[in-house]
Amino acid sequence: MDKSFEKYQKRRLRSSYLSVIISIGLVLFLVGLLGIIVLKTNNIAKHFKEQVAITIFLKDNAGKSDIEILQAELAKSDFTKSVVYVSKDDAAKKYSEDIGENFLEFLGENPLKNAIDLSLKSEFVTPEKMAEIEQNLVIRSIVAEVTYDKPLIELLSKNITRLSFWMLLFSALFAVIAVVLINSSIRLSVYSKRFTIKTMQMVGATKSFIRKPFIWQSVKLGIIGAFVAIVGLFAFVLYLNAKIPEIELMGDYKIMGIVSAVIVVLGILITWLSTFFATQRFLNLRTDEIYY
Incomplete structure (x- = not known):
């Protein structure tokens, strides 16, 4: 017991x-x-900031040499993390895969533009610095438009400190x-x-x-x-x-x-x-x- x-x-x-x-x-x-x-x-x-990219849409008459010069200049810039050229054919193919059908069959032509996806270093992902980079890019003769998610950048900058x-x-x-x-x-x-x-x-x-x-x-x-x-x-x-x-x-x-x-x-x-x-x-x- x-x-x-x-x-x-x-x-x-x-x-x-x-x-x-x-x-x-x-x-x-x-x-x-x-x-x-x-x-x-x-x-x-830093990880989340560097997921943000600036898309630079190029004019249809932009020459190959001009595009290569712009890519080289961007690659050497202090604010650049990576530069990727996306042709309009590649963009159309990816978009067709995303929506599950070939939209070119309906339109008959490709309405998309050649573009450059520019990823920035985290310290440059602020509303002020990105606006400055945008202004320097839109004045280029071969650039048709520069876009990025401005509300997201403002949200990131505001909330990270908080x-x-x-x-x-x-x-x-x-x-x-x-x-x-x-x-x-x-x-x-x-x-x-x-x-x-x-x-x-x-x-x-x-x-x-x-x-x-x-x-x-x-x-x-x-x-x-x-x-x-x-x-x-x-x-x-x-x-x-x-x-x-x-x-x-x-x-x-x-x-x-x-x-x-x-x-x-x-x-x-x-x-x-x-x-x-x-x-x-x-x-x-x-x-x-x-x-x-």
Whole structure:
């Protein structure tokens, strides 16, 4: 009977430890992911900005040499990320594929124009700089029209700064929530051993002596939970990096190292403080109060 009860207690203890590790690991994983996003905000903003392109439509009488000269000049410009020439035949073919039918059969001729798709470096994707680039292009004799999504550029410029602010605010709020959640898990773990704490105190053990094994056990759980979070974080970041390589989440090992170190420190610090105050609470309770 005693052995059966002992096995039952050990299973409960392992289950309690596992739930604490999972709680710590999950919370620290989310904190780490949010930290990486905040630190990589510039890369994310850069990625989305560089998806914006200026389309330069060329006049029908534009000569091949003139087009090549314009392409070469654009390729050498400080603001250029890439330059792609799109003939009107290629444009017609792509448009036909998009709509699922050959529109040239109905029109009899190709109404599209030869064009150059100009992608800009992120620092030049602002309403003012793009308007200046547009003005320099429309005066060219071979250019018929210059178009780009002006409302989108204004929206990006306006919201990126705002997004950074809210991300920092959200990170601070989530950090507080993380502390509360981990603290609750640790308190429940210590609560299950409140009778042991009071028994040790009644036989003359000092408070520091009683606290020490509880704190050390919780710190070990915090370290394990932190490493679980780091492994999960690296796996998730590798997945995101494979899906969206332009963001370069894995490119900066310094940031990944900093986030990993912060996760470990948080795992140790939060579990240490939570266990200290939780054990202190039960040490200060009267014997009749531990039943409630």
